[in-house]
Each structure stands twice: as C-alpha cells, then as structure tokens.
Amino acid sequence: TRVLVLNGPNLGRLGVREPEVYGAASYDDLVSAAGAWGTELHLDVEVRQTDDESEIVHWLHEAVDSRVHVVINPAAFTHYSYALRDAAAQVTTSGLLLVEVHLSNPAAREAFRSHSVVGPVATGTVAGFGFDSYRLALQAVAQRLTA
Ligand code: DQA
Numbered sequence: 001t002r003v004l005v006l007n008g009p010n011l012g013r014l015g016v017r018e019p020e021v022y023g024a025a026s027y028d029d030l031v032s033a034a035g036a037w038g039t040e041l042h043l044d045v046e047v048r049q050t051d052d053e054s055e056i057v058h059w060l061h062e063a064v065d066s067r068v069h070v071v072i073n074p075a076a077f078t079h080y081s082y083a084l085r086d087a088a089a090q091v092t093t094s095g096l097l098l099v100e101v102h103l104s105n106p107a108a109r110e111a112f113r114s115h116s117v118v119g120p121v122a123t124g125t126v127a128g129f130g131f132d133s134y135r136l137a138l139q140a141v142a143q144r145l146t147a
Contacts, residue, residue, distance in 0.1 A: 001042075001070045003075035003141055005034050005134065006048040006059055008075035022103050023130055030131060037135050041142040053081055060087035069097040069145075070131075071137040078116045079105070089121040097144055099137040 007027075010017055013028065015026035015136070025033075031047045038045030043132050046104070063070045070091055077084045091098045105128030106113035119125050124140060126133045 001145055002044045002046065002062050002066075003038065003138065004059065004068050004070050004073075005045055005047040005138075006056055006070060007047070007075060008056055008077045008130050009045040010043050011073060012049045012051070016146075018069040019121050023110065032140070033131050035038060037138050043142055045138065053077060053083060055091070057083050057087045060084070060091055063096065064090050064094050065092075066098065069099055069141050071099045071134060071141065072118070073101045073103070074118050078102070079112055081119060085117040085121055088118050089120055090123055092123055093111060097123045097141050099123055099140055100125040100127075101133040101137045103130050103133055104128060 012027050012028060014022055015024055027049060034045050048059060056074070060070065062068070074081065074084055078130070088098055091097050100116065100118050101120040101123075106116070107127070116125070126136045126140070129136060
C-alpha cells in the first residue's frame with residue numbers, strides 16, 4: 001500500500017532551523033527514517049517537501065486521484081490555509097486516511113499554533129513526538145489497513 005508523506009514549508013530546513021524546537025536531525029534523516037519505518041510496516045512510503053502552497057494542494061489532489069493514503073505535516077499552513085484544508089477534506093471524504101503530524105506539540109507553544117484548520121478534516125493527529133510522530137502516524141495507517 002502506498003502512503004504519501006507530505007511536508008510543508010520550512011521542513012526542508014530541519015537540522016538547521018530552531019534545533020531547540022525541531023531537533024538536530026536533518027530533513028534527509030527524516031526521509032531515511034520514514035522509508036525504513038515504511039519497510040517495517042510493509043508500506044510503500046514516498047516522502048516529499050515543499051514551501052509552496054499550490055504544490056502541496058496538488059499533491060493532495062494526486063492522492064485522491066491515485067487512491068493513496070496521506071501522512072501530512074502541513075507546518076505553518078496548518079494554522080491558516082483553507083486551500084490545504086479543502087484539499088485534505090477531499091482525501092478523507094473519498095475514504096482515504098489522512099493523518100496530520102507535528103514534530104512539536106503546537107498546543108504547548110504560541111497561541112496562533114493552537115488552532116489547526118486541517119485537524120477537523122483529518123482522520124487523526126499525532127503531535128509532540130519529534131520524528132516519532134511520523135512513525136506513530138505510519139503505524140496508525142498500517143493498523144487501520146489491517147483492522
Ligand atoms: C510544525 C508546527 C507548526 O506550528 C510550525 O509552523 C511548523 C512545524 C511541527 O511539526 O511541529 O513549521 O508543524
């Protein structure tokens with residue numbers, strides 16, 4: 001089963017960006033880790049990152065059209081992108097899984113991060129566990145597929 005792991009703006013800067021919040025590991029490390037977890041879970045994982053709102057929206061359309069489940073860290077788009085939310089809603093209403101993930105726990109940070117416009121249309125959310133948020137999200141997808 002294919003799973004797209006989509007990452008929004010600034011996540012390509014992992015390792016360089018605010019390491020006290022997001023850790024010292026790089027985006028490439030995340031790509032390797034997610035691929036390895038996919039192999040363990042018998043999921044065919046493809047990891048992508050963009051800083052571009054239209055690109056991530058188009059990837060969600062692609063997920064719908066190709067019937068692929070999604071794990072997504074929408075990064076800052078989480079908090080204000082109704083375009084991304086509407087695209088995410090198409091994924092879940094078409095019967096596919098969409099798990100929202102965050103490295104940090106946005107609820108424990110600045111007030112603007114406590115609101116997600118994506119959460120209400122996601123299958124579920126994992127936040128606050130660093131890279132393990134992605135691992136837990138992939139486990140949740142694998143579990144749902146075998147349940
Ligand atoms: C983030 C949390 C967001 O608030 C922030 O804008 C990010 C990363 C996280 O993974 O913790 O870019 O999604």
